[in-house]
Amino acid sequence: MAEGQTQLGGLPQYITQNPVGTSFPIKVGSKTASIVVDPDDWKGVIGAANDLGDDVRKVTGVPSIVVKSQQLSKGNIVVGTIGKSKLIDGLIASGKINVSTVKGKWESFIIQTVGDNLVIAGSDKRGTIYGIYDVSEKIGVSPWYWWADAPVKKSNALYIKAGKYIQASPKVKYRGIFINDESPSFSGWAKANFGGINSKAYVHMFELLLRLKANYLWPAMWGNAFNEDDPMSPVLADEYGIVMGTSHHEPMMRSQKEYTKRQKEIGAWDYTTNAENLKKFWTEGLERNKSYDNLITMGMRGDGDVAMGKGDDKENIQTLRNVVSDQREIIRKVYGKDPAEVPQLWAIFTEVQRYYDAGMNVPDDVTLLFCDNNWGYIRRTGPAKELKRKGGLGMYYHIDMNGGPWNDRWINTTTVPKLREQLSLAYNTGIDRIWIVNVGDLKPKEVPIDFIMRYAWDPNAISADQTDDYMRNWATGIFGKEHASEIADIVSKYSKYNLIRKPEVQDPRIFSFVNYNEADKVLKKWKELTNQAEALEKKMPNDAKDAYYQLVLYPAKASAGVAEIYLAAGRNNLYAKQGRISANDQANRARELFELDKQLSERYNKLVDGNKWQNMMSDVHIGYRQWSMPRENSLPTMTEVTPLSSPAIGVAVEGSTNAWPNAEVQAELPQFDVLDKQQYFIDVFNRGTGMIAFTAKPDKPWIKVSASGGHTAKEQRLYVTIDWKAAPEGKNSGNVEISQGDTKILVAVNMLKANAPLAKVPFYGGFSGEFSIPAHKFSANIAGANAKWKVLPNLGRAEACMGISPVTAPSATPDNAPRLEYNVFLGKGGNTKVCLGILPTQDINPSRGLRIAVSIDGGEPVITDARKGYVDTFNEYTPANLKNSLVLKPLPPLGADYALVSRRQQRRNEIFDNLRWLDVDLDVKQPGMHTLKVFMIDPELVLENIVINPDNDHPSYLGAPPIEHQTASTLKSKIVIK
Template sequence: MVSLLASINISAQVSLTGIQPYISYHKSKSDFKIADQGQTAQIVVSEHDYKGVIRAAHDLGDDVRKVTGMASPVMVQQSFKKGNIVIGTIGQSRIIDQLIADHVIDVSAIKDQWESYIIQAAGDKLIIAGSDKRGTIFGIYDVSEKIGVSPWYWWADVPAQKSKRLYVKAGKYVQQSPKVKYRGIFINDESPSFSGWSRKKFGGINSKMYVHMFELLLRLKANFLWPAMWGNAFNEDDPMSPVLADEYGIVMGSSHHEPMMRAHKEYTRRVKEVGPWDYTKNAKNLQKFWYEGLERNKSFDNLITVGMRGDGDVAMGKGDDEANMKTLHQVVADQQNIIAKVYHKPLSQVPQAWAIFTEVQRYYDAGFNVPDDVTLLFCDNNWGYIRRTGPEKEKNRKGGLGLYYHIDMNGGPWNDRWINTTTIPKLREQLNLAYQTGINREWIINVGDLKPKELPIDFILHYAWNPDAISANQTFDYTVNWAEGIFGKEHAREIADVVSKYAKYNLRRKPEVQDPNIFSFVNYHEAEREYALWEDLAVKAEALEKRLPIEARDAYYQLVLYPAKASAGVAQMYLNVGRNRLYAKQGRMSANDYAKKAHDLFDLDQKLSSRYNDSIAGGKWKNMMSDVHIGYRQWSMPDSNRLPEMKVVMPLAVPSIGIAVEGSTNAWPNGQNNAQLPTFDVLSKQSYYIDIFNRGEDTFEFTAKANQPWIKVSATKGTVHREMRLFVEMDWSALPVGENQGRIEIKQGNTIVPVSLTAIKSKLPDSEKPFYGGWGEFSIPAQKFSANIPGEHASWTVLPDLGRSVACMGSSNVNMPSEMPAKAPRLEYEVFLPVQGNAKICLGILPTQDVNPQRGLRIAVSIDGEEPVIIDARKGFHDEFQQYTPASLALSPGLKPLPPLGENYALVSRGKLRRNEVFDNLRWLDVDLNVKSAGRHTLKVFMIDPEVVLENIVINPDDRYPSYFGAAPVEHPAAKKK
């Protein structure tokens, strides 16, 4: 947990996980005993305290039972004695107030603060005192978690960590207020899985279900909820739901298109009575509808959504932004009048938010705004990249700035629903960008069905307590501690590795946008490497399950094994389909083998879902894994899982040779151009393959003969039944200097298939540092720089495990001002470029949105001492909801323009490597640089705007050998001059 506690006489600190060392399992002098020798401490809470505090106190009593086998009895009374756990809220509990008056406890550090608390242990008593209702509840649940009860004990069937002895170390522990005020989740896209599960388990999405969710949020130290709204109305479906939310201590809101605490379903149920959802024609009835909603909910703790969109999560009106903004001005003014009438207090004391979602971003960019006491709720692009950082002009806004963020999406640009595809490093990078730029009043996260998004939910809600507590270097540590809190220490690092990798591999290509043609089957062994990564992960996840105690396996299946193995199965299924299609085109009989593998994985997917729905936890999660996730052809969910189309290959009547070579999807003999292997060069010393396969029945003999002595083939003859792979290498000691041509002739009977090749040998470059380079395409991981030179206000810093590969490079200060290259932070890379003239440089950056239109999204690149070329990542940029025009990029009043960028300003081409930056989680920026001489050079990359995050560099992309990731990086060792 990201919050928690500091010992006496030490200023409040924040740990990585909240598992602080104030719980001991052996008594020391002055420690407080919770449990020992079959006895447990009695819990005392005032009858005058909040119902939610009293309820949570009973939870703590039962949590002691979960850990020790014996509950702590709870007494609701006004007195206590030695050995009691005393719980209460300042100003609400007479017991706590008396302890303050008697100077037994000092609460000056938390009094009148938001959601803060102290825990004080002194031999004869343990005191948990909160500054407000939720502060006390959070203090209670902090003790619960630290004694060994996971916040996920119910929602993921996590067993308590057992101990017969529990002590609290003597001292005073202080927790200051959270850095993000409102922190919560949005249950959305909840059909068929969440709704089907709720109906089966609880008879519907009702208060019986919601109390479990309220408790989870509080145990995670969250305080806010947007309830399920697909055909559901939180306040009307079960009137006890809002009552219990308030009793528990949860602030309720309604989604971005459901203003004034009215669910969309409430409108559709009475559409004949209310009339059209059109404020220009039906303002009076809509005002009445909103007034009644607020009047119904006014006694509860709410954060009210204001504004208006069209009926059912669409833009209002007929697409005329000017007309919509004029209407929206009146809507907000009238809504605030309603709020004032209902609440009878200043509007600044009634929490409100306006969601700048989808088309509403255009209104805001065009100058539309809402009153200063309303929180501006900025949004992401639906796939986890925020669309705006906190604007400078809004930094002093009374209502503050908030964020609506997706780790689940049903809609454009494409569905992302079934499984977790969001990594902790990505969350940390994007949420840090939001927080550091002032977005800290409200974070509401679209989590879909809640399951199976447990890990990112856990991280986000704890990170929101204090984003400064977790650096980019600590994201894996967080995951290890999360795993340790659930499964214990022994396997925590291995489990953290599995959950980190399955999400990361999903992020490379999310299941709903998988396609059989994404990864290359013939270039750089890309598909094989991808398949092997998933295979290794699935095997490791299965092996770990067998090493865990029986009581932990239900939790392990939900949190680790199912998402890892099912994700692997879907990814491998698509890879097998792709290989089937390629091999069928080539006439290989093994195409049928890959079709069978795909079918087997498709069947496995159903078995894995069935185990989740029917078997684990005694069938507790029936229907929860019901999302269709295979066979998407458009953004919306298909009606059923479907295998992509595959081909069946029928054998010829007689054995017949077929040849396929690395780097080509063709097969020979085909009567057209000859087979050609990719170029060999002395620097990389490549090995390429030739596949010999049988297009017919029975077997055949073959021979392979090279026409040059420096060509080495792994086999010169053999017998082929199905297929056989030969490897070709060069004897570089025997190869003449220069560009050499060679040929291998492969013969079966009277059929001869020639395979041509080119091998280049030249003097190797001298370099005092390791370098990248060679003939043709090569890539450089961003973190493999040879020098990192800081600028005036920031430096490039390594962001481990971010992006699709090992790490990315980002800014140490996301609030740094834009810099021209002369003063900008700079990365340098040693490269060998063997050819003079034009070199194409492709910078792979994360698909950061146009977060600050007033300045741009720029990076610069140069070779050696040449003038840097500045690239703006917005050129050619497409926002799913907004095409940026010169008018929308105009400077706001009072902001000074940047200095002229000069002549060397590059336009960004899409490039043949680029497919879809959102689906690929990478944006390619292309620039041509002039290489004045062949040899070793220094490539320089400059940080102009701090939001740009660099992942990869591909130099001289070879469109003859296209691939998803580009050529695999190969670092060449230093070769010092003699």
């Protein structure tokens, strides 16, 4: 960590390049302090001491020599484990250090200047290792120095400020990652660099985990067997201090591959018919691994990570009970002690959650490992009945997914604000024993891995409004302070834009090309981000360029490229339908981007850090038609347009996918009104070869067109506005005539100039149908009896969301609930549809619901349950079921209804959209200014957006953009529109 960097959680920055008082010198002039470690201390501690010595070399050019000794001498760094190091125990006995705050605690340490020495003392093996690596990071060696080629901060002198620094135990006990879905990328990389996924590859992973102060690993299991492929892997894991486990469906420390290669010998993976052979198989696995530090997965699923049995839950539950009972007996025999003394977990994954809800459980000392929905939304908060269980509660969480509801593998699509919101919900409801995260290939998920491991140490240290601070800290720790804010901005934006629509579920029909300039705005954001990332690359010093490409430029530029491919394909599809010859330009642009995507991946795989990451960026990520990875990248379907033999005019208008002169209805622009003062476009295009010359003439003096005509070989966009000073009051109509020779096309223009509200406060709304309100743009935020609404910056698709603090608050009624108020102007009375856009929170507490209430003015609040129409389809997300159920089918009209969209309407559901819509009908007594009120009923819902009067004739993905009107008191018209 660079000098001067703010620390969120953990210890403050104690490293300085200048002496302060009696600070301890690590490096002065050409001399470095030696590192002294007891030769009888843990091998992992000695290894970390050697790493620190080399880290001093990386930073200063001169290594710190590691001395194995039990004798103290002045001027040294003394490292050791309490009760394992005579050096440390001697300092304790002499009263020179007091370790009462950490002794006997889990993974804690002190760093203290003692006379002429610096002491790093850990409460246990990992505590000492963490203390050593804490010094490494603070002198300028990022935990990502190897895995992301993070540059080392150089210094000529290093000092530790005098004092005592105490690191308390982590709040989450086991914190780790699951290498999964590792083919073709991770497996291809490991084979090219290490000959396979073996101990040579894993030691780098062990070191990364320890530098991140993590401790737990589920190893790669797609055709890999950690314990058998390379017998040194478990030995080295234990020496390093990594707790090993196996995935949620690999019980008793046996990998699936260990079974499949013995299948003929063992027999069927069926406990009802083959229990004895399976027990023997499990016993042998535990015997092999019992001397290591393990966390044993209990239970059983079907062979290949599917539901077991024939679908009879009652029968499966009884079988599972027998399995767990027999597994406990195996543990008792192998370990020779009460199974309660051996760490175990039971993964409540997919259908197993049904069994748990039906009453299935395991002994109290086994950790219940709850899960998310595979796309980052947890399926259960900590059940109240389980909060006192000895084994505690854990979470299996995905930032990578191969399977249902759809693959999410290639690039990082998870934002830090989303992680903080969901993991805070888990932690604050008691899920704090295990956090294990499916990270796929590890790269390119560096940012979410870094955040989760740091956040797990102390979730209270990073609040919702500190996620930007974390991102700047992360960028500073790798790239230094100069460009940290801009790097943090780029990385935050590319992941946020990916979360709006993940690459694997992109489709040419997602964003609207005719309503609200939606596709143009999305494209503009991606282009601006790419330009920003490319410009900043030129400012990067040489030693930071590889890291910058991996962590910033590649994910931003490649993500933008994929997004634009689908936008170009969608525009091609529309333009081809309209007969525009420019459709071919869009197809060519998609092909250019497709080639660029290959080049970007090639650079990552072959040029970054001398071919170090060969094959790492090999996931197929363009052209998904079903949940599973295609065989190769492929472009979306596009159409080539054959131009007519002579110039021929065509006209398309905002708000419609039709084109004229061939459409059956008259061209018409959406309504203009005096409050929103809209600008709408008319596209004049060529359907043939040569140039078209055209004129554009409005038939009313108050209709303004950006050009009176033009010449174009392809297309020209005109903009239509209203001169509101000249416009007559009331509803009025006119036309713009677009003509080429004898071809004349009339475009209808409808406008409304009416009395607007004499509002003295900012408000949303208008005369022209649909409008939206960002949830955080409230006019009042009134606390309830036990909770309040809180702004959650950068969460979701917008600038911020509104969540509840605390998330553990009890449910409320409208009378005592916290509420948000919004000033709205409604141009008409009667039935008014209000659509609440909430994050897709799962049915996390089935005992009560996920309720929210809405009212207008003083009307009776209408309570709606987010579970209405919601079905937990997670249980269908298994490879066997996915094979036939999740395939690309024709899309419904996008935005046809803001209500919940069926999962069968592929690529438009609450998970893919990252938003769930709740519809409420309210009775508005009369037009004018009103107060919309939103009440919390249950605390876990997060509100992102409010859409009023949804316009299904002008559908879009993101909805009408919000327009905040400051006041309208200058409009004095007496016309009343009914």
